[in-house]
Amino acid sequence: MYRLPYGVEHGQNTGSKQPAPVHLRSGAARLSSFPAPTSQVKARSLTKNVAQLRVQQQQQVHQANLQKSRATTSMSGRRSSAGTEGGPSTPSLGYVGAAKPAVDLMRPIVSNVLQENEQVMKSLDPRKDVVVSFMELCRSLVPDDMCVRVFDGLSSQANQLADTMSKSPAEFWRVWTLFCPALVEFSESSPVFESVVYLFKRIGVLMGEADPVLTQQLMTDVGLPSLAPLLIDSAGKREPLCELVYTYTQPAVLSRLGVLRVLKEAIDKLPVYIACLSYFAPLELQAELLDEHLLDHYMYYALVALQSPQPKIRVAGLSILVTVTSSSEEHSMNVLPLLPSFAELVHDRWWEVQAQLLLLASQLLHHVATRENAQPQDEETVEALLLIINRLFGVPSTSKIVLQVGLCALVRNLRLYPSLLPAYLAVLLRQPAGLRQRLLTKADVPPPRRLAYVMGTSSRLYDECCISEHWPAVEVARTLAGQGEASQLAHFEPEHLEVLMGCLPEPDADLDEDWLAVFEKVKAYVFVALVDPALHHGATDVVRRFWLCRPQGAALRAIEASKKTLLQTLRINYGDTGHTRVHESDLLDFLREMRDAGGAIAEMLQAVVDQFRESHNVEFQRSSLENLFE
Template sequence: MHCYGNFLALQGKTENWEQIYKVCRKKRIPITREDFDPVMHCAPGAAIPLVVKLYQMLTRKSVKTFRVEGKKDNPQYMNPTASTLMRDNEISRIADEDTRVQKAKETVEEHNEKTAEGRALAASLEASDRSASPAARRRGHTVRAETANTMAPRHEVAPLEVKEVEVKHLKSEKVQMLRARHDANNPRSRQSISETTRGVRAPALAEVDSLAKNMGTAHGGGGGVKPVADIMSALARGILKDHPEVLAAQDPRRPLFASYMQLSACAFPEAIFSFSETSPVFESVIFLLKRVAEVVRDADPALAQQVLLDVIIPQGGAAMEAAPGKRESLCEVFYAYAEDSAPSHLHVLRAIKDESLLDLSLYYVLVGVALPQPKVRVAALVILHCLAGAALTAERAGRGNEAVTLALLNAAGNLGDLSRDPWWEVVAQLLQCASALLELAALLGMRPDGTRRSALLAVVQQLLAAPGVSHNALQVGLSSLATNLHTFPVLIGPYVKVLAQQPPGLRMRLLTPPVEGEMNDSGVQGASRKAAYVMGSASRLYRENFVPSIWPSGEVAQVLVEEMNAAGVCEPEQLQILIACMPDVFEGEEASVWAELVSLLMPPLCRSLVLAPSHEGAAGCAGTLLFSEDEGVQQAALEVGYLVGRGAKVALPEALARYYKGLSSSSANVGGEVEKGEGASSGSLGGSGDALGEMSLVAEGALAEFFGKMQGEKGGNALDQNESAGVFWEGRDGVFHLEADGGGEGLGRGAPFDFDVSSQVGTSVPDSSVEDQREPKEAEGGDRTGREWWDVLAFGLSGEEWWNRPSGLGQPLQLQRVSCSAFEMAERGCPSWLFDYISFHKKMKGRADASYIVYACSGKVGSSQCGGLGDRFRGVFLALRLAQATGRVLLVHWDSPHSLEHFFSPSALDWRVTPELHNFVFEEPVRERYVDLPIHVIPEGVRQFPLPGGGHLDFSQPLEPQMADQPRVLILTSNIYPFRVMEIFGDQLEDVDVRYIRCVMQTLFQPTETLSRATDGIPEKIFGSPDAEYAAVHIRIGEIEGTFWDRYKEETPKEAAEAVLVSVLQDESVADLPVLVVSDSETLSARVASGEFDRCHTTGLRPVHIEKHGGPPYEHLPTFVEFLCLARASKLFWAASGFSLWAATLGTGSLGPTVMDEKCPSNMGTPWGFSNGATAGGDGFLSCLQKEENGQEEVFSEL
């Protein structure tokens, strides 16, 4: 309950309102402190807005407003005194003492000004009453209040059309009396008139007096009239007496006044200077000027614009500078001359822009950046950027003002706090301002204070190094700061680091020149482009420059090369930037710089050639250097590229050959004699010539092109034979024979090695003629010896170092597009819900309102024990089905013992927990969102699914209301059998065949390049052709490394395996096909390899159990290679194991079961689409998956 007291004291009322505020905030009633604070302090009229707001909230209606008649001004004696104003509640409730004193001082000053104005106006009216006749006083008595109002300062005069005015005759005595009284009542206006102006006006006034006297005599004092042109001509004649040269230039055919105005247009605005902004005369002059401007503009808009720019603005600008109070009125005159269009108004703004207003602009900047509204802060920084840009332009043109520049740099010292602003566009504008101010400081040379420059550099460095800064803001900063790298080399390192960390799409927009025809603001083609980072008009357009055309390419390349050399390897992002730094033609001083950089660049570049993520960039970079037109660059690249193989490292040609291992039957010897063969010729890298000798190296694809260019461009040899690192390889069976001349760790000096690129290990063949040999290492399980071939390809890196860079992470992911319609997918046996869910997933992933179901096999959530490969795929299928049924996005987080993305990547549906989702998915407490179910927790016939907190999801009822109270992220580790999953979700099992589960799995997964490349060599090695058709059979006995169990109690594994192989070999459908046997039994594999079973072969690999074996990732590769070999078989005989069942879902071949024991039939796959009989194959759903030429590309960093 809340208690409220009937208090009159401020403290009691404060407590009451605080209680009300808490209730409003709890009930989400939009009542703020700003609404009730004036009411609490009894501010005049404060209750009205609060009551209106409450009325509108309660009734959802708007309050009707009524026009209130204007209230007459109170007499002077009824106005409040200064002491009354000082007791105002609005002042007394200010808590801060300094602010309260300042507010009181401003109130008193305002009161004094109003009192003085009122007294002056009253005196003027009294004087006019005394000078008027009794009848006039009676007539004027009724309109005095309106006259007083019209004469109030800054009131807009009603528009009048002045043509000819008849003036009543006044006696000269009365004119002199009025002037004397006016001067007595307005001493300040009299003092403000300069002596020069008074001297000019005196003759004219005397002429007016004479004219009035003559008019009075002629008309007998009867109040005659005279055209206004005659009066104005008298004024002009009085001025022209002192300027006979002007009088001689008058046109005698035109009236004196018209001719005078034409020749003396520049002298006419004297009235603007002579009267104050509160004077009615000044308002009349402004009205006249506006009326003239409208007439001129209507007659000739172009002429009016020219008069405005050449005549009006130069003179009016001086008045604006001298009297700030006249600025608003003069701006009305300026815009009266301008056309009513945005371009014309912009011309006016550019013309009146004055350095004298800089202090006011900077004041608005400093006020704006301190306000809470982000758009206002952005606008304030835009003003500062425009001011800095204008000053920069003036400095470049030699018209700079040092005082202006220093004022801008001083203002920039107050912007440091904005570097932590949460709004991305504020940070973007801050980087733009800092870039312009740094360039301005650089143009001043030694003049600017070092402290100011240091403060700007500190802001930029802090923003470039701060974590969590928006990529959009950094993109704007990178585009702007490229111009500062010449004068501030200290920024190159942070700049390059941030550029490398940008998403590839944003980074390449800065490194790629704009399309042909695009122009920048200066009219230069192909220099920059404009981009919007937020849809709609929520943000400004920002210009993205082609930074390689701006930055110092040599210095940027030097920083990159030093970083690569220190790391020993080139990152793909660094290579992209390095290639952008390279000139089209190496020549002059630039060629000398690059020749020096090559010695540092080539070692890490050669290592990167065999790393899948960086190979493409490394090959392009190496090719640019090796095929350079400059001899110095090319020679340095060749020398370092081959000599980098000293020690445990291999040379550049070998690295390329290792990557592009598709060689023909020819043989080549790099580093020694070339073995004679078809297409081979004698040649050597060991001669003493000045260029590379003829080399016969026949390779497929890029390797042939690469060495073809080398062969065509060089002749001779640049290397000493004693220092060359050689490699000899043969094309048959993809076997390499390496002779590395070194002396360091790794390969022994002169020790020959054979490497079979299609297997996981190499075979060491010691050479008895070499004293220092590397002894082969005996491996378990047979004759496998030597090192893993990918370990050698990594130039001495350990397996873990090599696999820390999986091809599925940190690489462009191009999802496959589903080209079939929902109807066509249904014809191929796909589930009816799959087509819509693919579209839903692409649309919702990453959105703020999305909810997720995550299949997790990770120690991060306490679920690292996930079972074998089949168990894990069961869990993924369950998570997908649950996510689809409940309208959630599926994610897969599988990193136990290693990341799934080493071996499988997304196909048509991106299930990865990408970095921007990682913190959100795994925020604490994870356990409250965790679902862990045993396999048989859901009884048969029950259609309910347990949820965190003890609830259940009932599939017989609508699902969305049941999921409303669940967390936005549910983490699932269950692995229920697929047929139970389909039964729970209401699928009709009698209508389901293997195509159902194939559609699902082929939507989710596709093998990575690493896995595909490792699997491609198996058919060629075993069957002689990479495209050979074969049958495959999986026999699971239980001897796989890491575990053992006697699965079959009735027969021995030997007898069961023999029975399976006999039945497969007798199957007529595979009578003409070789049979690949995949088994977890080393004993059975050895029997098959020995030729005991006709037509049967093994992979020769040694698989491990994914759950039981905890080795590095490359030791798990054979398991996945055999898994993919089963999937690619023309016909697969599956066993009672999830390993072969799930392999069948990724393939297109026909299927058949194996029976290990008649008493234990292998029927576990029957309920979810696999029958005991044969199942026909076909590409099915795979024909619906297509690589898009311009498909969606998403790149995410490795977690």
């Protein structure tokens, strides 16, 4: 049983008062909806909280300085005025000094953009500041591209805004309450929403560099109470908002746990909190903070999620486990004992549960195979994990999307677990052409390609890769050839040729004995494809790859092995079979190209054409092959 530290499990009161949540409403949630008295009370409360933190921190700094001074007095006759040689050991919470109001910094930026649109300028309320009036109109009147330019302009000056807010925390509250309604009113797919999130994140990063303690306190006092309702109601906004929260949180385990505790109390809905944890977990991994305390926290709630009647929460729980297993071999070993808890989810009908289950099983298989110290129970563990994969891969009702996720996840395990190859290849061949070709084509976009397979607000993004860059190519090609022989396949379909082409090494790579053995098995299918209109161009690429390969000895063997098969192909193409044939001009163009390569290829083609004329003269007379060697 995973015990939750710091009273999180039971939601114990920590003794600190939390500010009343600022409930955001779509449309009406404007700055004007916050009455002036409430604003003043909130600002005074925030100032009081910061003042208390400042006193506490000054006491801590003073105590630390006393201890350090005792240790350094014997080495130096003087101390720096700040108590340490490098200045204060901890940043002060809120500088005492003049701070230019944030609205004064933002006003010229907003005005410069808005003045380009006469209609917007006429609609601004002259009784209000231009920044406030802009926010009241941005949803209904100001074009989205103009809103984005405003927020991008503010982001470019985020260093000045962050400086002002660090000096005067009340300014942070004013800016937050001014722009936070935009997070409610614009959808997560809106560029305006993205630009507002980016602005808040820039401010958080810069404030965190100057004063991390103050920055985190402002998020817990001001940010979380207003973000909690949005996290509850808008599933599609959870991931960017969770990233926003952690931008203001110190990269330390206790700080993260403290913020998570406050967030859990603010949300007060366990399923929503678990969903948020699934987005926080990768951020812990990026910051390398996933120690035993945070691990216990995430593992506990993941286990709770697996038992949830809500499929989306089960997805969140599995997603947490996927993140944990991806972090290290040690952490993945902590997940293995939960195998009985998630193995039964193989019968779950929710597509995304199945997709996450394939991701989890794949990662665990990889860690079991690559860890240094094998365990006696590893064989049983591997068998159970392979059973999950074979069950999902072997059921016709499994969604094509789930299979696409599985193909990407498992490709790196094919070398470690060759027994996966037949099922893997069978699934790949059955995928719709569009999905399969995406996996076999090198995309212009650098990896990872994160895709949402289902439209909606709660579907997660999945990494899609070019599998041919990761699989054991010759083993896949050998399996393809073996399956063709075993099933007595009459001819290749487009999907077979696509997979074979995806296996072939780059032109500058040498072909060894294994590849020549593959060619021997697939050459009949390839040469028949050469005269198939739908497969001709792909088949020419395959033939060209072997006839022109390196080293020369391998090419000579491939050319010699092609004689009989090419002769049979010409007979089929010019015979009375009734099959649809490729245009003769296309076939002759390819043969001329190969003839012009000279050497052994030209000699072989001459010999095959001569034999075709002698042995099958009727078919030869139907052709234009006599023009090939005029």
